Amino acid sequence: MTPRSKRPVATGGGAARPRAVALRNRLLRVLIPLRSRRAAQLRYAAILDGQTVNLHAQLPARAGLPERAEVVLQRRRRRYPGEARVHEGPAGEVLVDAAVLLGAEVGGVPVGTGRWRLRLRVHTGRRSRTLPLLLLQPSVPYEGPTKPMTASPVTGERHRLGRSFRGSARVVSSGARPAVEVAKVHLTHAGVTVDFRVLGTRVEEPWVDFVASGRRIEQTVTSLGPDGFRVTVPLGGMPPRSSRPDHWDVVLRDRTGRSMRLGRRLHDVRNPLRVFAMRSLAITPPGQPPLIVQPRYTPAGNFRVTCTRMHEAGRTDQ
Missing domain, CATH: 2.60.40 (Immunoglobulin-like)
Structure with a gap:
């Protein structure tokens, strides 16, 4: 009798994901210091009500104090700007706050299914400049009688904050579950x-x-x-x-x-x-x-x- 050939053992994708996360974290530790001089850093970023992106960012020192700013959601050729507020912090740092409503049915940005890049556009006079928004740490779910909303209470569409391999913030949107x-x-x-x-x-x-x-x-x-x-x-x-x-x-x-x-x-x-x-x-x-x-x-x-x-x-x- 000839011995039966051994079949290769199938391996699940569960082990690959932790390795990918660890690799991305190591990469971010290198890239973020290099990009911080030319990017705005998010001190806070969350989607609290399932449909509104809340952002608080600090501009790089070399950016100066712009006259106005806006947050831009972009996917391929589609771009949607949202108003942001520029102000100085207690130590003279330049800060930007923004709240961007998502979803055409609620009167917000008509985002569709997919990944949307988040960027910050600053204006001074006729000059404008676009800066990446770096998400250093994703928001941590909080404890208490309430929890973060995972879907819009109006449409059921789901939005979450993520980041690319280079640390840039993005909104990941998907349709409502049945x-x-x-x-x-x-x-x-x-x-x-x-x-x-x-x-x-x-x-x-x-x-x-x-x-x-x-x-x-x-x-x-x-x-x-x-x-x-x-x-x-x-x-x-x-x-x-x-x-x-x-x-x-x-x-x-x-x-x-x-x-x-x-x-x-x-x-x-x-x-x-x-x-x-x-x-x-x-x-x-x-x-x-x-x-x-x-x-x-x-x-x-x-x-x-x-x-x-x-x-x-x-x-x-x-």
Whole structure:
């Protein structure tokens, strides 16, 4: 018998990324001191609300004090300038502050998917000069009840700050992830009405399923615009069948077989269950015992309606 030939062992790309990061960091330690004389250094850079770039930079000493400045986002032949404020710091250094809104739908810069270079253009009289913006250290996520926004709360588009191998700052933009975002919840003694938006995708002939413990209530939806919809579910069909609470999850479906949970994710809070708390309501459906109805969000941000028999009201959050 001839020995079987050994196949080469496949290696994943996970090990290559740390090496690339380490190589870039070593390269930056060499390049940044060389470029600092001809570039503006970012003391602070972040996208705090998911759609506004906030910048605070110091100009090189040889640049002097310009009359005005602007931040320019550029990708290939597309350039979009944004106003910046020039002022002197306490030690006489020249500082620049800017806040650039991203996204045409919110009245900002119409950036599209891709990497956008960030540069600073300074003007004195008729003369102008363009400087790179060096990002020495990417912003570090902070702790607390809120967190950095990862997407625009209006469009769902995602923007983040990055830097090139030479340390130049850039904005990396990508489209909205497919999601169904709850916009409004209205609770009455008759039913629950939910307004929601579909982001990052299109749905064809949609409907909504309310699902709990093997039960399903299928409801039609009403269009509120190109991406907005409304659904109402009557509470008469939702009382629990036992002493335990029923947790109704809400799922959008369409004729293509797509299914997506309704939820609230375009926010900056770490605990949506606590922050976006909604009032509960005691009702008595015709022919049914009294129950407590509690719309709420799970820790993952999914929308849920919990129905509990009246004597179990204290256990709705268990």
